[in-house]
Amino acid sequence: METNFSFDSNLIVIIIITLFATRIIAKRFLSTPKMVSQETIAHVKDLIGQKEVFVAAKTYCPYCKATLSTLFQELNVPKSKALVLELDEMSNGSEIQDALEEISGQRTVPNVYINGKHIGGNSDLESLKKSGKLAEILKPVLQDI
Numbered sequence: 693m694e695t696n697f698s699f700d701s702n703l704i705v706i707i708i709i710t711l712f713a714t715r716i717i718a719k720r721f722l723s724t725p726k727m728v729s730q731e732t733i734a735h736v737k738d739l740i741g742q743k744e745v746f747v748a749a750k751t752y753c754p755y756c757k758a759t760l761s762t763l764f765q766e767l768n769v770p771k772s773k774a775l776v777l778e779l780d781e782m783s784n785g786s787e788i789q790d791a792l793e794e795i796s797g798q799r800t801v802p803n804v805y806i807n808g809k810h811i812g813g814n815s816d817l818e819s820l821k822k823s824g825k826l827a828e829i830l831k832p833v834l835q836d837i
C-alpha cells in the first residue's frame with residue numbers, strides 16, 4: 693500500500709519535471725522571433741542618442757536600482773544628461789525591449805548606453821567601474837558640469 697503511494701508521488705514529480713523541461717525547451721527553441729518594425733528600431737536608436745546616458749530599466753529590478761545608484765548617486769551623472777526609461781511603466785515598453793534586443797543583442801534590463809556606445813547590463817557597468825574604464829568613458833559627460 694505504502695509502496696504504491698510512493699510510486700504515484702514519484703510519477704507525479706516526474707510528470708511535473710517533464711512538463712517544466714518541455715516548456716523551457718519549447719520556449720528556447722520553438723518560439724517565433726519577435727518582429728520589430730524598422731520604424732520602432734529607428735525610434736529606439738533615436739532615444740538612445742537623445743542624451744549622453746541612456747538606461748532602459750524596470751521599476752522592480754534590483755540590478756536597475758544598482759545601476760541608477762552607481763550612475764546618479766556614486767558617479768554624479770546629472771539627471772539632465774540621462775534618459776531613463778522605466779519600461780514596465782510604458783505602454784510600448786515591451787516593444788522598446790524587443791527593439792533593444794534587436795539593436796544590442798541584450799534583452800535584460802538595465803540596458804545602458806553612454807554616448808551612443810553600448811555598455812551592457814549592471815554587471816558590465818560594475819566591471820567597467822572596477823577597472824577604472826567607466827570614469828574614462830564618463831569623462832566627456834562629466835566635463836562641463
Ligand SMILES: N[C@@H](CCC(=O)N[C@@H](CS)C(=O)NCC(=O)O)C(=O)O
Nearest residue numbers: 753754755799800801802813814815
Ligand atoms: N546580469 C544582468 C542581470 C539583469 C537581469 O536579470 N534583469 C532582469 C530584471 S531584474 C531582466 O531583465 N529580466 C527579463 C525581463 O525583465 O524581461 C545585469 O547585471 O544587468
